Each structure stands twice: as structure tokens, then as C-alpha cells.
Amino acid sequence: MRTGTTLRAAAVGAAMITLAACSGGGEDGSGTAPADAALTVVTGVYPLEWLATEVGGDRAAVVQLTEPGVEPHDLELTGRQVGQVSEADIALSVSGLQPAVDEAVEQEAADAALDVADIVELRPADPEEAAHEDEEGEDHAHEDEHAHEEEAEDEHAHEEESGGDGHDHGEFDPHFWLDVDLMSQTATALAERMAEIDPDGAAAYEENAEAVTAELTAIGQEYEDGLASCAHDEVVVGHTAFTYLTDAYGLEQIGVSGVDPDTEPSPSQIAAISDTVEERGITTVFTEPLMPDATADTIAAESGAQVEVLDPLEGVTEDSPGDDYPSIMRGNLAALTTALECS
Known part of the structure; x- marks a missing residue:
């Protein structure tokens, strides 16, 4: 995995490359890039690419960092791809899925980040371990309630100082897109972020998100029936x-x-x-x-x-x-x- 310094150097080296020029297929990323796109979205896994393309419509250029046929968990970014992340208006990802993308977003596109883990409730990667921890927490709740309160206050203060959210998303299962309800929630949040960046397209993004939600609802009903x-x-x-x-x-x-x-x-x-x-x-x-x-x-x-x-x-x-x-x-x-x- 690249260090933060290497990522910054790679991004600087790619600074003169526009997202429109970088959006072709192959090792440097793939996706659509309308010449008159109002905003750009970079993603690292196919379901998010599909969602961004559907919600963004012809107003968004969508760049996919993972080549077709490549296991997304194993993705390593080229310098040019780091530049794509750096220049994106929205870096749409689910943290914990692709460490290389997480690092690039953190180092180069923190302000553009839209993390699905902050939109929906992800499931623990190991439900049995999570359940065991919950049971232990209940057993000791009455013994150390005051201590937990003090720890929470200290942790909250530390988060405010560091700007962190206190969550280690690596502990969570990132495959949320197999739940159509969670995909619908993400579509709505993505449309809202797009509208903030491109107010002229707000109505289009909202309409597109509603169409996506209708499609997802239909799929969910087919599963229920089938x-x-x-x-x-x-x-x-x-x-x-x-x-x-x-x-x-x-x-x-x-x-x-x-x-x-x-x-x-x-x-x-x-x-x-x-x-x-x-x-x-x-x-x-x-x-x-x-x-x-x-x-x-x-x-x-x-x-x-x-x-x-x-x-x-x-x-x-x-x-x-x-x-x-x-x-x-x-x-x-x-x-x-x-x-x-x-x-």
C-alpha cells in the first residue's frame, strides 16, 4: 500500500490531467465523461458506479477505478488514478472495502468524500463477535457505567480535536448494495450531495434518484415474492x-x-x-x-x-x-x- 507521501507525490504528478481525459477504460480507470458534465464522481466498485451513473444522468462524469474482471478488494491505484480521486467533485466509496481508495480519499479528497458508511447502517463483518461484545457490554454495564461515560466524553473530545468520526469501518461488511433499501438510501443521499455541488441540476438529480428507488423497490418486491x-x-x-x-x-x-x-x-x-x-x-x-x-x-x-x-x-x-x-x-x-x- 502506498504511503500518504507517495500518494501526494502521485497526485501532484497527475495534476495536469483532467478527469474527462482520464475516464477511458484500461488501467487508468473507466466510466463516462460527458464533455459538458457539471460534476465528476469517482468510485472504486461497480454498484457505486452504477448508482452514480443513474443518479447523475447526463450531468455527471463517472470514473470507475477498478478495471472489469478485477477483484475490487485487491485494487492498487496508479498515480494517474490518484489524480482522478484528487480532482473529483465527489469521491463515492464505502470505507473498509478498498484500502487503497480509502487512503487516496483521506489524503487527496477529504472534502469531496461521500462514504456510504456515513449514510446507512453497515452490518458487522463478524456478527458473532459483535454479538459477543454486546453480551459482555451488558454484563458489565452496571459495574462501569460511570467509567464508560467518562471514556465517552474523552473520546468525543479527541474526535473533535482530530476531526474523526470514531468508527473503524474496517470492522463492517461493505456489501450493502445487496440490500435494495440501503441502495435507495444511498441514492437519495447522493442526489442531495450532487444538488449541493450543482444546484441547477437539483431537480434532475432528485428525479433520477426517485427513478432508481422505484427500480430498486420493484426488485425488492420480486425477491419477496420469489x-x-x-x-x-x-x-x-x-x-x-x-x-x-x-x-x-x-x-x-x-x-x-x-x-x-x-x-x-x-x-x-x-x-x-x-x-x-x-x-x-x-x-x-x-x-x-x-x-x-x-x-x-x-x-x-x-x-x-x-x-x-x-x-x-x-x-x-x-x-x-x-x-x-x-x-x-x-x-x-x-x-x-x-x-x-x-x-
């Missing part, structure tokens, strides 16, 4: 990127590894999941477009299940069950209703 009556509720996945989706519709996510897709499952983890799949009569093990199929293939071979694709929407590839956010969400629904034997 998953209302199913023979199974277990969703076996490579890494637990689907918590927002499974929790929203009463499904059980069974993950081979955690939220981080780079975490390699151990043989014992694979064996345990294989046993669970076989014992419960689960017919499908899901893999992802941007992840190797080896683990899912091993579980399927040992349990007799089949392998299908469930897309966490971190990017669009030729293996995605659609070519944009709405069609991929609907493709995921079709895969789920088949795997779970829904009627």
Missing part, C-alpha cells in the same frame, strides 16, 4: 458477502470463509461444509464470477451438490448473470429460487 415459499433456506457460498441479502429475506448463509475473499479456507473448513451440505440435502453450492471455482467444486464433488453462480456484484464479467446491477440482481434471484426449490 423467495416466499421455498423447500430450503440454506445458501452455501464461497465467502460471506451475501449477509445483507440473506438476512433481508430470511435465508441462512453458510460461508466457507469470511467476508474477505482472500481468506483461504482450511481443509477442515471445507470438510465441515461438505458434511453440512450432504446432511441437509442441499443441492447447490454457489461460486462467484471473480473467485476460483476450486473450493466449490471440491465441496460439490464430496457432497453430490451442483455448482452455480451467485454474484456479489463487486464487478461485471462475462460470467455474471446479467450486464448491469438490475439484471444481475434478477439473475441472482433466478439462481436462488432454483437452488432453494421455491414455488
Whole structure:
């Protein structure tokens, strides 16, 4: 990861490059850049690019920092991309997902930052650990209530001095976009920020956000209807990127590894999941477009299940069950209703 000094040097070196010139595909970023755009938005993950494009319409130039087919968690920025972040009117991100983007925004675009973690309530990356911490907090609440109050006052004072918000978003699951209600909230907040920057386009941004919300509401209703009556509720996945989706519709996510897709499952983890799949009569093990199929293939071979694709929407590839956010969400629904034997 680059240091803050390196980031600043890279941004200075890219200062003469305009966002319009940088918005083509390839290693330097991709997206749309109308010549007469009223504002520019830079994003690092596909769902946010889609949202910014829909809400911004023809008034916004949207730059995507992650190339198609690249795992967004692993993104490293070039100097030119750091320059794009530095020059953006809005740096739309979800902190904790892409450390390179987080660092670039913090160092070069703090005033332009729009962090989804400040808009919606993100889920903890490890729900069991969070629940354990909550239980411990309740057990000791009466013993150290006064001490906590003093700590809170000290922490609040420190935050005011440092300008921080007191949250470590790295502890949270960033895959909020699989919850259409949270996407709607983000669309509204993005339209409001765009209107602040470009007041002449306020009505257009509001109208676009309303259209996005209507589309998301329709998708949510399709999920409600499609998953209302199913023979199974277990969703076996490579890494637990689907918590927002499974929790929203009463499904059980069974993950081979955690939220981080780079975490390699151990043989014992694979064996345990294989046993669970076989014992419960689960017919499908899901893999992802941007992840190797080896683990899912091993579980399927040992349990007799089949392998299908469930897309966490971190990017669009030729293996995605659609070519944009709405069609991929609907493709995921079709895969789920088949795997779970829904009627």
C-alpha cells in the first residue's frame, strides 16, 4: 500500500490531467465523461458506479477505478488514478472495502468524500463477535457505567480535536448494495450531495434518484415474492458477502470463509461444509464470477451438490448473470429460487 507521501507525490504528478481525459477504460480507470458534465464522481466498485451513473444522468462524469474482471478488494491505484480521486467533485466509496481508495480519499479528497458508511447502517463483518461484545457490554454495564461515560466524553473530545468520526469501518461488511433499501438510501443521499455541488441540476438529480428507488423497490418486491415459499433456506457460498441479502429475506448463509475473499479456507473448513451440505440435502453450492471455482467444486464433488453462480456484484464479467446491477440482481434471484426449490 502506498504511503500518504507517495500518494501526494502521485497526485501532484497527475495534476495536469483532467478527469474527462482520464475516464477511458484500461488501467487508468473507466466510466463516462460527458464533455459538458457539471460534476465528476469517482468510485472504486461497480454498484457505486452504477448508482452514480443513474443518479447523475447526463450531468455527471463517472470514473470507475477498478478495471472489469478485477477483484475490487485487491485494487492498487496508479498515480494517474490518484489524480482522478484528487480532482473529483465527489469521491463515492464505502470505507473498509478498498484500502487503497480509502487512503487516496483521506489524503487527496477529504472534502469531496461521500462514504456510504456515513449514510446507512453497515452490518458487522463478524456478527458473532459483535454479538459477543454486546453480551459482555451488558454484563458489565452496571459495574462501569460511570467509567464508560467518562471514556465517552474523552473520546468525543479527541474526535473533535482530530476531526474523526470514531468508527473503524474496517470492522463492517461493505456489501450493502445487496440490500435494495440501503441502495435507495444511498441514492437519495447522493442526489442531495450532487444538488449541493450543482444546484441547477437539483431537480434532475432528485428525479433520477426517485427513478432508481422505484427500480430498486420493484426488485425488492420480486425477491419477496420469489423467495416466499421455498423447500430450503440454506445458501452455501464461497465467502460471506451475501449477509445483507440473506438476512433481508430470511435465508441462512453458510460461508466457507469470511467476508474477505482472500481468506483461504482450511481443509477442515471445507470438510465441515461438505458434511453440512450432504446432511441437509442441499443441492447447490454457489461460486462467484471473480473467485476460483476450486473450493466449490471440491465441496460439490464430496457432497453430490451442483455448482452455480451467485454474484456479489463487486464487478461485471462475462460470467455474471446479467450486464448491469438490475439484471444481475434478477439473475441472482433466478439462481436462488432454483437452488432453494421455491414455488
